[in-house]
Amino acid sequence: MENITSLNSPHIERVKALIGSRGKKNRELENAFIAEGIQAVREALFPKLGEGLAVKRVYVTENGLTKLSEAISKDILAKYEVIQVSDQVMSVMADSESPQGIIALCSTKSLKLKDLWQRKPSKIAFFWQIQDPGNAGTVIRTADACGFDAVVFSSESVDIFNPKTVRATVGSLWHIPVIVDINIEEFITEAKENKFAIYALTGEAEQQFNAEFIDKSKKAPSVWIFGNEARGLPSLTSDPIKVSIPMKGYAESLNVASAAAIVLHSIGLSL
Amino acid sequence: MENITSLNSPHIERVKALIGSRGKKNRELENAFIAEGIQAVREALFPKLGEGLAVKRVYVTENGLTKLSEAISKDILAKYEVIQVSDQVMSVMADSESPQGIIALCSTKSLKLKDLWQRKPSKIAFFWQIQDPGNAGTVIRTADACGFDAVVFSSESVDIFNPKTVRATVGSLWHIPVIVDINIEEFITEAKENKFAIYALTGEAEQQFNAEFIDKSKKAPSVWIFGNEARGLPSLTSDPIKVSIPMKGYAESLNVASAAAIVLHSIGLSL
Known part of the structure; x- marks a missing residue:
């Protein structure tokens, strides 16, 4: 598993671009958005709809990975690219004030x-x-x-x-x-x-x-x-x-x- | 009617102190809070409860005064201290991004x-x-x-x-x-x-x-x-x-x- 600790990682810039002041524009350009927290990411990885809003990548802290492993079976988790990041990197990436250490980069593809x-x-x-x-x-x-x-x-x-x-x-x-x-x-x-x-x-x-x-x-x-x-x-x-x-x-x-x-x-x- | 145009007026500091990061502390110390916008201030000046949350002072821009005069009769308005402020002073005072030009300083007195x-x-x-x-x-x-x-x-x-x-x-x-x-x-x-x-x-x-x-x-x-x-x-x-x-x-x-x-x-x- 890749492990990001550098605050200069391009991953940080990419995630922040999807939630910051340019967020809407970038979400439309990239057809991507960010889901944060255990509840949202659990549903994103194991969607009840079974289609759309697919996960492209998951970022977790050590704590976040533990929580996610408890919520989702290994088989499902293995299908996704999961990248571990330091607590410091997560706090820079996250939109919420008290991040739970779990972020998913998702596709915005939605129904017609x-x-x-x-x-x-x-x-x-x-x-x-x-x-x-x-x-x-x-x-x-x-x-x-x-x-x-x-x-x-x-x-x-x-x-x-x-x-x-x-x-x-x-x-x-x-x-x-x-x-x-x-x-x-x-x-x-x-x-x-x-x-x-x-x-x-x-x-x-x-x-x-x-x-x-x-x-x-x-x-x-x-x-x-x-x-x-x-x-x-x-x-x-x-x-x-x-x-x-x-x-x-x-x-x-x-x-x-x-x-x-x-x-x-x-x-x-x-x- | 008093007319405030200076951005150094102590009124600005007083209003901002009740809504900013120290807002809660100051609201408790002063037993006061800020109501913004025509709907809130109209109800504050002419409350259906007929008690509590009394208005201490009203700040209006020229536009705000026109709106307020249409919503509230002269007799009622005359009971309150109304201070006119410039658009610039209002934009510094107000909490909302597009202020309606009407702010009331109210008392927090509430029921036991x-x-x-x-x-x-x-x-x-x-x-x-x-x-x-x-x-x-x-x-x-x-x-x-x-x-x-x-x-x-x-x-x-x-x-x-x-x-x-x-x-x-x-x-x-x-x-x-x-x-x-x-x-x-x-x-x-x-x-x-x-x-x-x-x-x-x-x-x-x-x-x-x-x-x-x-x-x-x-x-x-x-x-x-x-x-x-x-x-x-x-x-x-x-x-x-x-x-x-x-x-x-x-x-x-x-x-x-x-x-x-x-x-x-x-x-x-x-x-």
Whole structure:
């Protein structure tokens, strides 16, 4: 096993370039991103999806290698290039403040929309121009936990391969298909052709997201659309069914990841 | 109206001291914190609670003053000390990257536990050692939107008066009583004395958070306890009823703010 102790190693520069201020540009140029920590790397090495987001290389400290060997069988680990680095090298490489000593360099290859329809999904969550990296990661995790079949992000959404988003998914990035950079109108058109009911969450709809509505709408294949954190939904020529989550108190709206948790849980899980 | 244009004004130092790296210490010393943006400051000047978190002073740019004058009546605004600052002074003062030109210096005075019981609350959300400032703000916003009567944070939780948390509440900090620095065991003891049912969310409980359970448990006054992001709940000598949110997919758990959204919505709102 290669062992890096020099702070001048080109590996460090390569990893840092994928998470720093030029991160997004470099991730797009190289089709690569960084996953950090035992949970993310374990799922990356042994993905539940069995496809996409493949690992190109793993960097571990001595401690990190011990943790990884406990979490993943030798046979699986042997398939990957694993490079040991000193604690000092890891602390320079890592994005998080208290690195766990495990980093994977992964491929950003992700599903196309036409691949999605071929998978015969039943419940899809669509996010329009979501901007907060933590929100984006959280909704992927929620969609996974609620048994949704895919998460789709519109064009001009935050880059889901940035370290904050990857971390917020806590491994779910490797559990559920995530499709990015999709035009919302084209998506709705294709979803309708594929016989999906289309619902859009908004603040001021007549249709309330109540028990009766949930019971009725959860039975058929459906798409659930959520808008931008500040601006909500765009005006659409296609005409999704607009739905509001009923509220009490004085709050004008819910955080988008909280609204998604309420809806995805109600629709994805048979309570 | 006073008008500050000098970058050497002591006002700048005072505001920055409440949001920077020494922010938490200074907030505790001065019993003061900073609220930024039109939504937060509007609620601060005209709080739905009608008590606590009082505004000591407002800083506005010319633009900010226009926005504030549209949102708040002259009579209310006249009760407060409003200081106009130049755009440059505001950009140095503000915590957010694109400041809206409105900042309020507020008092951190908050409710005591004994005041809470006197208010005869029915639904209370309790968070043990919540660490992420965004999560803390989001759960306050969610509790408000779901008609809960109070949010309580344990000792060793993140400081709710830090700018990220205040921003994430989107004004709900002034809509719902928030009580901080409470010992969990003492809280449960007092809640039981006040005839509350005590439920604790955890990953591996026998009791599922399903429709039947929700129907039964939402009827009586109740406390809902959520654990730390990484470690979940502590072991407790008191014995709350443990409940798990059912999950599908491969995710091991939900983000605490997402779990809270699911629970608070189901319990606080009659669907």
